[in-house]
Amino acid sequence: MILTVFRSRLNEGHRAEYDRHVQATAALAEQMPGFLGHKMFVADDGERVTLVEFDSMDHQRAWSLSPEHKAAAIAGRRGFYAEYRIQICRVERDARFQAKAGAEGGMVGATGAPAAGPAELAVTARP
Known part of the structure; x- marks a missing residue:
């Protein structure tokens, strides 16, 4: 990109x-x-x-x-x-985080605190 x-x-x-x-x-x-x-x-x-x-x-x-x-x-x-x-x-690297609305889970957020719920993390890196 x-x-x-x-x-x-x-x-x-x-x-x-x-x-x-x-x-x-x-x-x-x-x-x-x-x-x-x-x-x-x-x-x-x-x-x-x-x-x-x-x-x-x-x-x-x-x-x-x-x-x-x-x-x-x-x-x-x-x-x-x-x-x-x-x-x-x-763009050499593209990372995306998106919490799933209304779900509970054990993901840890960027601050180290538990995230609000399950999430998806996608990372795209150029070779």
Whole structure:
């Protein structure tokens, strides 16, 4: 999996313009081959972090180099971004824990305390 980490801060007064572009860019990503997921978070200090997952570097690159994505990037630099940073990462290990709702069991959680119930743990590692 390829993870794009996009960290940004907006210029004052450009929220509406930003919202239009982010919706269009997210819709584009969702239509691209190999798209796995997209989430955005906003920290208390105003920094925004967007995570976009693709199944391969080729698919991530096709999205990032598409004319629509390039146009959104240019608009962002000219208007609504005060700053941004992009990191493209290859996921080397992917571990997931999910407790099963309503079940009792003897699993131990990350803190060493008993977990709420039986759980599933899946780990995927690249060779």
